[in-house]
Amino acid sequence: MERVDGRRFDELRPIKIEAGVLKRADGSCYIEWGRNKIYAAVYGPKKVLPRHLEKDDRAILRCRYNMAPFSVEERKRPGPDRRAVEIGKVMQGALEPAILVHYYPKSMIEISVEVVQANAGTRCAGITAVSVALADAGIPMRDLVPACAAGKVDGQIILDLAKEEDNLGEADMPVAIIPRLNQITLLQMDGKLAEQEVEQAVALAMQGCQQVYQMQIDALRKKYAGAEYE
Amino acid sequence: MIYANNKDLVVPGMLLAEGDYINEDGTHKDKGQIYASVVGICYVDHRKIRVVALEGKYIPKSGDTIIGVVTGERLSGWTVDINSPYFASLSQRDIHVGRFDTLRVGDLVSAKIVRVTETFEISLYAKRPHGRLNEGILVEIHSSRVPRLIGRRGSMIKLIKEKTGSIISVGQNGLVWIRGGNEGLAAQACQMVDREAHIPGLTDRVSGFLSR
Numbered sequence: 001m002e003r004v005d006g007r008r009f010d011e012l013r014p015i016k017i018e019a020g021v022l023k024r025a026d027g028s029c030y031i032e033w034g035r036n037k038i039y040a041a042v043y044g045p046k047k048v049l050p051r052h053l054e055k056d057d058r059a060i061l062r063c064r065y066n067m068a069p070f071s072v073e074e075r076k077r078p079g080p081d082r083r084a085v086e087i088g089k090v091m092q093g094a095l096e097p098a099i100l101v102h103y104y105p106k107s108m109i110e111i112s113v114e115v116v117q118a119n120a121g122t123r124c125a126g127i128t129a130v131s132v133a134l135a136d137a138g139i140p141m142r143d144l145v146p147a148c149a150a151g152k153v154d155g156q157i158i159l160d161l162a163k164e165e166d167n168l169g170e171a172d173m174p175v176a177i178i179p180r181l182n183q184i185t186l187l188q189m190d191g192k193l194a195e196q197e198v199e200q201a202v203a204l205a206m207q208g209c210q211q212v213y214q215m216q217i218d219a220l221r222k223k224y225a226g227a228e229y230e
Numbered sequence: 231m232i233y234a235n236n237k238d239l240v241v242p243g244m245l246l247a248e249g250d251y252i253n254e255d256g257t258h259k260d261k262g263q264i265y266a267s268v269v270g271i272c273y274v275d276h277r278k279i280r281v282v283a284l285e286g287k288y289i290p291k292s293g294d295t296i297i298g299v300v301t302g303e304r305l306s307g308w309t310v311d312i313n314s315p316y317f318a319s320l321s322q323r324d325i326h327v328g329r330f331d332t333l334r335v336g337d338l339v340s341a342k343i344v345r346v347t348e349t350f351e352i353s354l355y356a357k358r359p360h361g362r363l364n365e366g367i368l369v370e371i372h373s374s375r376v377p378r379l380i381g382r383r384g385s386m387i388k389l390i391k392e393k394t395g396s397i398i399s400v401g402q403n404g405l406v407w408i409r410g411g412n413e414g415l416a417a418q419a420c421q422m423v424d425r426e427a428h429i430p431g432l433t434d435r436v437s438g439f440l441s442r
Contacts, residue, residue, distance in 0.1 A: 027285065045287055045315040056349060100258060100267055104289070105349055107315040135242050138286025138374065140267035142258065143243030180243050180265070220241045220269055224284055224428060 001156055004165060009158045012148070012208055017129070017219035019136045025112075027137025029219070031129040034162060035119035040129035042137040045107035053108070058101040060108050063092040065126060067115040087123050088113075094127050094147065094176040094186035100140040109139060120166040121149050124174050127186065132216050136223070144216045147176035147186060148208035150201040152193060157200045159208045173198075175205035179213045182206075236274045240266040246279055256281030284428060288314040288373035288403040292346050297363070297401035298354070300337045308333055310341070310354060313370065313403045318343070318352035325356040338363040338407060340399055363399070366409030369417045371424035373404035378427040379420060386433060390419045393440035415440065 001009065013034030022028035025041035048054040065087040069078045091113065099109070111133075113126040124147035131145040151161045153169035166172050171191030177184050184202070193201060234246040246257060247264045257279055258267045266272065270281040290296075290312065298310035298318060307321040320333075320341060327333060340363055341356035356362075371379065379400055380387050391398055395411030408416045419436055426432060 026287070047315055047317075104315060135269050136285060138268055138283045140256070140258070141242040142260070142265070142267065144241070178243075180245075217241050221239060224239055224269060 001154065003153075003158065003162075005162055007160075009156060010204060010207065012160045012211055013162065015212065015215050017132060017215055019132050019219050019223040025133075025137075027133045027135070027139070029129040029133040029136060031125050031132075033121060033125040033128070034160075035117060036115070036122055036125045037117035038122060038125050038129050039114045039116065040126065040133040041112045041114075042109065042130065042133040042139065043112075044109040044137070045104040045139070046110070048106065048108040054106050057105050059099075059104040059106075061092045061096050061099065061101070061111065062108060063088040063095070063111045063113070063130075065091060065113045065115070065123075067118060067122075071115045071118045087126070090186055090188065091123065091127055091130065095130060095134070095145055097183070097185050098131065098142050098145045098178050099134065100142060103140050109134075120161055120163040120172075121174070123147070123186075124149050124176070127176050128212055128216060132219055135220055143178045143180045144213060145176050145178060145185060146209040146212035146216055147174060148205050148212050149174040150205035150208065152191065152197060152201070157197060157204055159204050171197075171201075173201050173205060175202060175209065177206055177209045179210060232274065232279075234266075234272045234274065234279070236272070238272045239270075240272045240281055241269050242267055246272060246281075247274075250277065252278045254278055254280035256283055282377075283374050285372070286374050288312070290314055290316060290318070290343055290346050290350065290352050290403075292343050294343045294402040295340065295360070296343060296354075296403040297338060297340050297368070297399065297405040297407055298403070299368075300333050300335055300339060302335060310339060312352070313373070313401075313405055316350040316352060318354050320354040320356055324354065326358065326361060333362060338366075338368060340401065340407070363407050363409075366397075366407050367413050367417060369406040369408060369420045371404050371406060371420055372427075373402065375424050375427040376400060376402055376404055378432065379406070379423045381433065386423065386436065389433065389437060390416055390440065393437075394419070 016032040021030045027042040127147040151172040173189040176186035232247040244266045253264045268283040270283040298312040301311045302309040310318045340360045341354040345353040394416040396416040399407045
């Protein structure tokens with residue numbers, strides 16, 4: 001089957017990850033995933049605001065996902081909407097299991113994801129970028145969290161849907177994993193898949209995640225290449 | 231079985247060792263396997279494995295000498311901002327100020343952390359040689375770069391002190407207090423160390439910068 005951009009069914013779009021791009025944030029990352037362009041920034045651990053959210057035994061995670069008005073074809077009304085709040089929430093859920101939150105009780109980690117250009121799969125690219133930014137901020141983690149989507153277009157299960165495929169396809173399923181434990185931290189789906197197809201799609205997405213994982217490691221390696229200490 | 235070499239650059243989730251090893255800072259253990267939890271340099275010392283983080287906020291440890299800013303007054307002491315996610319408290323009897331003198335909000339203190347509880351309630355001790363820091367300027371650097379600013383057996387800080395003639399006091403929390411001599415030059419040197427901490431040949435470059 002020929003895909004719109006001539007990829008194989010199990011091929012990712014070209015991905016470029018760069019760590020430590022924002023000076024004012026404690027940790028940051030810029031990702032170009034196909035035609036997606038996303039910045040992720042991490043602040044903290046810091047004092048909890050508002051105070052009533054404070055947890056005595058662990059750090060809390062606050063995620064903000066935002067799309068720039070010019071990130072999509074038709075101007076998007078600025079400000080948080082239902083979709084942005086939801087994505088913030090699922091990103092928090094996807095990342096929290098990987099972070100060693102009990103190391104910093106009574107503190108807060110603030111995450112901000114800014115979508116500058118969107119082309120399907122922003123939540124996956126966002127999660128990928130945030131986990132690199134978290135590592136860049138020096139926050140202790142069990143592992144990095146790569147994310148990647150799989151879906152069904154023209155009756156075939158394919159990896160990493162582009163915008164055109166997402167619009168025309170039958171299903172889209174973003175998956176985020178903790179590679180070392182082989183555990184899934186995010187699994188959503190819209191559209192329809194048969195039971196068998198779901199399994200197939202999850203397996204394919206997890207394969208894609210492993211490729212993304214390598215790119216995350218390379219990005220961090222690249223930033224700190226030649227580092228020495230003491 | 232060990233998988234990482236000494237002084238390797240590691241990233242979170244990287245398997246470092248398996249079996250009979252002791253995990254220290256910057257690592258975590260899961261089902262008998264030791265993994266890195268931060269980006270940093272891995273050090274292997276016989277059976278001990280640790281990762282020195284290249285980034286990160288200052289997390290208070292008892293025994294550290296820090297520099298803090300007084301942020302509030304309480305009945306018998308002060309709260310002190312120590313450039314970390316947690317406030318510290320300093321009791322009136324743990325600092326020596328003159329009879330007609332007191333600490334005010336905004337003052338700088340050098341102090342030692344005597345106790346950190348499980349929930350990060352932090353007690354300071356600021357009697358001699360610690361205490362209030364008068365005048366001078368304050369420079370903030372990353373706390374993870376403090377060992378670089380001090381250098382091997384204090385070589386770097388000694389160099390800066392000699393070339394600028396300043397009195398410099400470095401807190402483990404990344405706050406640096408500079409007084410006297412060429413304050414501006416000393417501050418610039420500290421910031422240079424902060425910026426270029428991970429690039430080899432740092433001492434030579436700082437020396438060159440200060441001689442110019």
